[in-house]
Amino acid sequence: MFNGDSLFYSRLLTELTLSFHIIYATIGVGVPLMIMIAQWVGIRKNDEHYILLARRWTRGFVITVAVGVVTGTAIGLQLSLLWPNFMELAGNVIALPLFMETFAFFFEAIFLGIYLYTWDRFKDQRKHLMLLIPVAAGAAFSAVFITIVNAFMNAPQGFDIVNGELVNINPLIAMFNPAMPTKVAHVVASAFMTSAFVLASIAGFRLLKGSDHIYHKKALYLTMKIGLIFSIATAVIGDFSGKYLADYQPEKLAAAEWHFETSGDAPLVLFGKLDNGEVKYAIEIPKALSILAYSDPSAEVIGLDQFKEDEIPPLYIHYLFDIMVSIGVWMTLLSLVFWLGSKRSWALIQTKWFRWLIVLGGPLSILAIEMGWWLAEVGRQPWVLRGLMKTSDAATSSNHVDTMLILFAGLYIILAIGSVVVLSRMFRNNPVERELEERHAEKGGVVR
Amino acid sequence: MNLEILGIMVLWTFLFGYVIVASVDFGAGFFNAYSLYAGKQHILTNIIQRYLSPVWEVTNVFLVFFFVGIVGFFPKTAFYYGTILLVPVSIAILLLAIRGSYYAFETYGSRGHKGYSFMYGLSGLFLPASLSIVLTISEGGFVFIENGKPVLDYWALFTSPLTWSIVVLSIAAVLYISAVFLTWYAHKAKDKDAAELMRKYALTWSLPLIITASGIIVELRAHNPEHFANLLNLWWMFVLSFLLFIGTVWLIWKRKHYGRAFGLLAGQFALAFFAYGISHYPYLLYPHLTIYDSFTNEAMAISLIVAFIAGLGLLIPSLYLLLRLFLFNKDYVTGKSDPY
Numbered sequence: 001m002f003n004g005d006s007l008f009y010s011r012l013l014t015e016l017t018l019s020f021h022i023i024y025a026t027i028g029v030g031v032p033l034m035i036m037i038a039q040w041v042g043i044r045k046n047d048e049h050y051i052l053l054a055r056r057w058t059r060g061f062v063i064t065v066a067v068g069v070v071t072g073t074a075i076g077l078q079l080s081l082l083w084p085n086f087m088e089l090a091g092n093v094i095a096l097p098l099f100m101e102t103f104a105f106f107f108e109a110i111f112l113g114i115y116l117y118t119w120d121r122f123k124d125q126r127k128h129l130m131l132l133i134p135v136a137a138g139a140a141f142s143a144v145f146i147t148i149v150n151a152f153m154n155a156p157q158g159f160d161i162v163n164g165e166l167v168n169i170n171p172l173i174a175m176f177n178p179a180m181p182t183k184v185a186h187v188v189a190s191a192f193m194t195s196a197f198v199l200a201s202i203a204g205f206r207l208l209k210g211s212d213h214i215y216h217k218k219a220l221y222l223t224m225k226i227g228l229i230f231s232i233a234t235a236v237i238g239d240f241s242g243k244y245l246a247d248y249q250p251e252k253l254a255a256a257e258w259h260f261e262t263s264g265d266a267p268l269v270l271f272g273k274l275d276n277g278e279v280k281y282a283i284e285i286p287k288a289l290s291i292l293a294y295s296d297p298s299a300e301v302i303g304l305d306q307f308k309e310d311e312i313p314p315l316y317i318h319y320l321f322d323i324m325v326s327i328g329v330w331m332t333l334l335s336l337v338f339w340l341g342s343k344r345s346w347a348l349i350q351t352k353w354f355r356w357l358i359v360l361g362g363p364l365s366i367l368a369i370e371m372g373w374w375l376a377e378v379g380r381q382p383w384v385l386r387g388l389m390k391t392s393d394a395a396t397s398s399n400h401v402d403t404m405l406i407l408f409a410g411l412y413i414i415l416a417i418g419s420v421v422v423l424s425r426m427f428r429n430n431p432v433e434r435e436l437e438e439r440h441a442e443k444g445g446v447v448r
Numbered sequence: 449m450n451l452e453i454l455g456i457m458v459l460w461t462f463l464f465g466y467v468i469v470a471s472v473d474f475g476a477g478f479f480n481a482y483s484l485y486a487g488k489q490h491i492l493t494n495i496i497q498r499y500l501s502p503v504w505e506v507t508n509v510f511l512v513f514f515f516v517g518i519v520g521f522f523p524k525t526a527f528y529y530g531t532i533l534l535v536p537v538s539i540a541i542l543l544l545a546i547r548g549s550y551y552a553f554e555t556y557g558s559r560g561h562k563g564y565s566f567m568y569g570l571s572g573l574f575l576p577a578s579l580s581i582v583l584t585i586s587e588g589g590f591v592f593i594e595n596g597k598p599v600l601d602y603w604a605l606f607t608s609p610l611t612w613s614i615v616v617l618s619i620a621a622v623l624y625i626s627a628v629f630l631t632w633y634a635h636k637a638k639d640k641d642a643a644e645l646m647r648k649y650a651l652t653w654s655l656p657l658i659i660t661a662s663g664i665i666v667e668l669r670a671h672n673p674e675h676f677a678n679l680l681n682l683w684w685m686f687v688l689s690f691l692l693f694i695g696t697v698w699l700i701w702k703r704k705h706y707g708r709a710f711g712l713l714a715g716q717f718a719l720a721f722f723a724y725g726i727s728h729y730p731y732l733l734y735p736h737l738t739i740y741d742s743f744t745n746e747a748m749a750i751s752l753i754v755a756f757i758a759g760l761g762l763l764i765p766s767l768y769l770l771l772r773l774f775l776f777n778k779d780y781v782t783g784k785s786d787p788y
Binding site: 059062063065066067069070071072073074076077078079080081082083084085087088089090091092093095096098099100101102103105106107109110111112113114117118121134166167169170171172396397398400401403404407408411414415418419422426 | 503506508523528537539542552599751759770
């Protein structure tokens, strides 16, 4: 008995949970590094503003961590609840990184607790910085391990199938699959980039809203600089990902690029619209796809004609690809202009509209993260394990998925509203000017 | 000892860890909400907040650890339990999500928000119920196989006295464990009023706990005779467990050695928990799934165990540090050093 409804709702619920989770997860991976850098800069320059920056970010971070943890628990369990057949098979091969992820997460949880509750217990700020290292490392490593699991789904290996049974299983070969290096690097770099731009957009917003405090300017400069570095890294790794796809998952690249016929000198299709199999209003960059795929302008790139009809991913992923790449390029340029502008004191970067662009940068980066994940996930349809298990064979046989979908949708709405309300109230009620005054008063120093 | 037994031992130990830390957490949330309602908030809230704040996230990881571990060591559990548990576990996730996030919202966002505290307390009471359903199901009799797929018979499940006894037991256990722990913690914090109040709660909940626990053994005789027979073979563990229970109650009654009382309680639950687990051997889901036919391949088992040992090498010192800084640190416990 095949239950088509369960499949549809399982896919929808998984997509909903993951799309919601990655907003908080991305912040959870990137922000600890930013906090660590701020704390470190503060100690090195002996500048209290940066220490305060670290503190205030941490306070907000706790709220996002809480939502990240609970939605992460949800997706962790939903893997088995919605995709029992998949987990049964994959569990044999890929349980190791899944298990290691919980260790990384455990580690982070412990030290975050310690970090949060020892603000004033250590007189030496350097000790406090030491506590942040395991937090940032734990956060990054949980991203690494969980992305390894996802990479395995794109490029399953590390086992043989003999008469339908899995034999010769090697967990390490399964972990270090071909998709892993580019995927992990892209996820981590883009998480750092996004977190930097999200924090930059907060600083930009405060400056727009009339606070002219040097604290916000320092925050903005620091985060935009980090954002620039990681957006360049993300783009470079993105290029490697393209080359990986050309070699190992050509159908994903071909669908994302609307590359129908296998050919050399393949052009890159930018934007455009698909109309009854015709590409309209698109910008074609000659030979660019061949360069993206093989660093060779005349290289042959496999097109969709090489694949069976029912093994081609949906073609709408082209739009996702375009949006992701456009935002990435845009953010790199924006942060580059900002960085050059602050070095050479251009009036441009002080203008209102430029600051609005910075404010917009945070949400845009998160949008790019969503687009990238949808591209990566929808791009391997119809497979759940590429070449091995179809998504339709993996779903649960339970009849209650639709009800659960409604329940979880309600939950995420509540969590989204709750976290936004709490976060904005937290910072609006305690602006940095006041906190600085209080800290000075405590130390008996001069009030600025 | 073979790898299957080692695997399930490791997981069972972690589940035990979760049962204890989560009970303290669930119960604390309930007592906190109750004290708001009963107007005793000034007595309890400080103590509870001070304990919970640094550890709430760690508690959650124990659970994640268990379910990731069981799918890793016993991948077939994903197929059986994953298919049948969609509804009960989804509800548990929902409750966990409300708890976790609203705890953070309340503590770091807007202190003293009554609505949050109530949600937090109530969800803590429903959670043990929704999670303990899994224990009932594992006893067999509620799952049948249709077209090669397991199906859960909700009607049989919800009309079974065994289900409700286990639910009641889990709630009583949560409140009892939590009350004993908080008595000790409040005592350490030199908070006399809180310690007295928690002591009262601990004594109140000791009776329902022991009655339901004994009741379940009787019910198993009718529900799953094989399991019951195995339980009887381990009678000495239950007797020992009962003696430890008497010891805890006696110490608390006499207002002496609260720390030692909590130690006895941990021993009592460990004995009962492991006796129950051992008697369940070799079934994970009676009678469909044993630990042998669901065990992962050897390569994975060995790498998981290596990862586990390496992970523990990191975890145990860190957990020790956490405990030293917050649980056993006089200044912190008595509130001399306040966060922020």
